[in-house]
Amino acid sequence: MEAAVVEIRDIAGHAGQEVVIQGWLYNLRESGKLLFPLFRDGTGVIQGVVVKAAVPPEVFERVKGLTQESSVRVTGKPRADQRAPGGFELDVSEVEVIQRVPPEHPYPITPKEHGVEFLMDHRHLWLRSARQRAILGVRHEIIKATRDFFDNRGFTLVDTPIFTPAACEGTTTLFEVGYFDEKAYLTQSGQLYNEAAAMAVGKTYCFGPTFRAEKSKTRRHLTEFWMVEPEVAFAHLDDVCKLAEELVASIVEKVLEKRRPELKVLERDVAKLESVKVPFARLRYDDAVKILQEKGSEIQWGGDFGATDETILSEQFDRPVLVTHYPAQVKAFYMATDPERPELALCVDMLAPEGYGEIVGGGERLADYDELLRRVHHEGLPQESFEWYLDLRRYGNVPHAGFGMGIERAVAWICGLDHVRETIPFPRMLYRLKP
């Protein structure tokens, strides 16, 4: 009987049985008459042991000559070993080489250090590294936890369009596309469409790529990034504050439950994640400004927070903090204002701990038709393009609120990464469109 093909993640169920692993050579150590090839198959990594006396000479020579990332089909028996990373080693009996990477053109990414630009140019290969696979796994879990969260609460997914005829918030950071004889812009947010959907299905979310032609080259900016945006009819600011904190807490909980091995590869301090429980800290903008001024920030009431301000604020708490009631002037035109203090928006930003900055932004939407129309004009937006949006206030207007969460910033924080470029499989930035 032929040995069964087994994924490395399932190896524990096959101890002592002959199995076949299909994968790639990740590394190779030699020690006299022993070879220790490290194999990976995308689901895990396992160390093989090849004993010269126990295999035909050609098998030993074949393994000895294997180059990094050569593809192989390995036959062997898994054996429990407490010292092994996955708890098992593989006693190898046969190795079939599918493709041997020629030693004269070796795999370009070696265990030594490489520069960032080099790694980014080889992103299609860099993804194979243990660190990048760990990030991909955590990203997968974050996205799955997010969708499950909304699906389990009766939200309907309503995909909003990528091609939009007009800008949601200003035009300077829009990507323009020739759309037959017209011009279209790539979406920056599904927000306005979400509001239409919320009036149809009550509770909705969209989840897709969004685009910003950011000319700034910082560790927090991508031109293409994914965003989840829920919107709830009949909800107020406090409802979305609760929704946002419950979402983020449930994501962190799921990652801690399912992705401990990945967090270990990333050397993430999980204690910092374990404290992320509801309720999160809450702070009004007024008080945030006072804290910042006490800490030496030059911020004045009325201004928006800079990256340093956000870091200072987030360092005050062991979990994310919800900052509410910003001055309306620094927020988008569709934000509702506080009836008691009309200069304040009924908005919320969630700042991640450890200096990761804003990961959620949202609030209550302006429901009043006349005031919304006034703001459209005030912003210099063409009324005609917003007639459909104004229709939502003409026909069955209700209070409603929502927010957006940037996936890459959440991945950066939860994985503990310095730069968003590693949070997305194929990052797109100011000078980066390849591969």
Next chain:
Amino acid sequence: MEAAVVEIRDIAGHAGQEVVIQGWLYNLRESGKLLFPLFRDGTGVIQGVVVKAAVPPEVFERVKGLTQESSVRVTGKPRADQRAPGGFELDVSEVEVIQRVPPEHPYPITPKEHGVEFLMDHRHLWLRSARQRAILGVRHEIIKATRDFFDNRGFTLVDTPIFTPAACEGTTTLFEVGYFDEKAYLTQSGQLYNEAAAMAVGKTYCFGPTFRAEKSKTRRHLTEFWMVEPEVAFAHLDDVCKLAEELVASIVEKVLEKRRPELKVLERDVAKLESVKVPFARLRYDDAVKILQEKGSEIQWGGDFGATDETILSEQFDRPVLVTHYPAQVKAFYMATDPERPELALCVDMLAPEGYGEIVGGGERLADYDELLRRVHHEGLPQESFEWYLDLRRYGNVPHAGFGMGIERAVAWICGLDHVRETIPFPRMLYRLKP
């Protein structure tokens, strides 16, 4: 104690209790001293009963004066009634009007017939109709079932980029974007990136919007549509045929399990969906051509199928049919060919029943480096742009296969729709960029 706000879908658990429904007036019937307002809240529809003698006169008059889509907060007691669509009616005691749609500017979509262009111009409101909400619900379920299918089988979601530096298959249907000082193109498929990801994680899928600048105006074409694309290392044609049929069968099963009420609204013949079980029918291109010629098609061996050909083929079976081994010349450059008959591609198209045409396309990828390079040149593609893709054959090349499934075509088929424009919340087509 104030009555609890309840969603209509949960009404059965609150029979006889005083509850509050938040929503919109969907319709209103009068019958002497009785009013029958139909309320919707996005989760369902319930008929209210207002008895003139049982409520204060102002409540009766308020309801009587309600216009379609006015937003309301309704207090009442749910009462089981077998004749009611959801099994319950609401004995109304109070109605608070949040916004009354003014009778002089009534809601534009009335129960009477409207033209398609009118409805498309009012898509932001049209979504509120029972039929459109039913489609949104089925679409949600199809997407969720798709993601769960791959997640439960150990696939890693790897989002592929929207901005791409070069075309995957030709350039005539690409949307071009100014990307700072460069040009970028909107993705038509995550395929090539998926192959890189499969070498990193073994089994991967991407799921996002894709774009085609289709100048044709047919009932099957959108310029922006969503696609799921799995890719599996070490897989061959037969593996992805099985994967595709299991995916589609599991989607149909989930929709039948969870979305019967929506299918009823859509008047879908569910018997036709109930027969969609694995194994699906399989047919080689050679035999498909013979069937078509017998049925009077003018197709010659070597040509691709037209829409009519696909309809004829799909009518031969009560479930989807997998057509394999097309002539290589009609398939993409990265397709593997049959070693026994090199003029054939190791490819598969799945045709949905009832004339819905191709919903899945895929196959085994060309693994050989030299042959792939030859095809890149043969297609006139710039080698430099494909160096990263060629790297996948240089470093740890393995057999691999995958496919793409268009979500909107799957929605059209499962919902039984005539046109893809209703399958996506905000459709984008040749002359349609708004709202």
